[in-house]
Amino acid sequence: MTSKQRVLSALAHKNTDHVPCNYLGTPEVDEKLKAHFKTDSMDVILENLGVDIRVVEAPYIGPELQTWDDGRFQNYWGQIRKSVSNQAGTYNESVELPYAEFKTVQDVENFRWPQAEWFDYSNIEQDCNKYRDYAIVFGSPGNMDVINGTTYGRGVELVMYDIALDDPVGMACMDKRFDCCYQISEQALKTGNGKIDIFWIGDDYGTQNGLLISPQKWRELFFPYLKKMCDLGHKYGTKVMLHSCGSTRAIWNDFIEAGVDIYDTIQPEAADMDPADLKQEFGDKICFHGAISTQKTLPFGTTHDVIQEVQERIKTVGVNGGFILAPSHNIQPDTPLENILAMYAAVTG
Secondary structure, X not given: OOHHHHHHHHHOOOOOOOOOEOOOEOHHHHHHHHHHHOOOOHHHHHHHHOOOEEEEOOOEOOOOOOEOOOOOEEOOOOOEEEEEEOOOOEEEXXXXXXXXXXXXXXXXHHOOOOOHHHEOOOXXXXXXXXXXXXXXXXXXXXXXXXXXXXHHHHOHXXXXXXXXXXXXXXXXXXXXXXXXXXXXXXXXXXXXXXXXXXXXXXXXXXXXXXXXXXXXXXXXXOHHHHHHHHHHHHHOOOEEEEEOOOOOHHHHHHHHHHOOOEEEEXXXXXXXXXXXXXXXXXXXXXXEEEEEOOXXXXXXXXXXXXXXXXXXXHHXXXXXXXXXXXXXXXXXXXXXXXXXXXXXXXXXX
């Protein structure tokens, strides 16, 4: 089977020659793999790992974004961020919160939000042709991302108040983010000319122990966004993959009703997110992406532990298809190289 055939068969809940797989890693892990494989090409790395998926993008070509000498930079959402080091690596964190300054809905309207024409779609179909033997994805966990993405410009605490109180200013920020992502996505999917297989969207609805908000509040505020994005993906013939961190089992029936075809990431340590249990309850209605622990097994286990977990996931989650094996989030910088290699070797081993 080609990688595309393997992925599409799995998404049709059919058995394949082996379970398909995907790669997610931080930039530090990318560099570790480049050094190991003696290449600067991520395509070479993905080929060596046996990854079945390739991502096509619409790069930003809009107005010049501001930078400062102290390392701060503006992204196209108008958020001010800075690379912040932790004990293992670095993440780009918010250091200023411009959306928190909004006092009225008109302030939100007046802000410089990104426009669909600020992105270059011209190479999407060409890249789809280049990767024609692979399953093609457009999008990312940050596509849609109305809760998490808004916190980067408004702050977590204020966004939680916005949700609790239905604050019109906060909700207007989320509406703006959604509209931008929708328009960019539609142009990309249209340009893909039917060659994009998976439309990737995301938002973080869960914590380690349960939902971030009540199921009723989620249904009221966030189901409509999700349904509209799923309808968009299906309009252009794609499967829709939803990323959400944490424990979200309480609203999986809502995900299925909205039209989600694939759930990413499946964190096995989160409450009520045991992959085998989820497969048993929902496996005939939705497909799975992820499920290999980035909290415990990959960073802290032995290669034997990693291989055992991969084999267990294939045996339980991979039965009758419906599973793309991948790390449950980006592989983190403190993950031993030998564990990463063991995970991918075990897919076909």
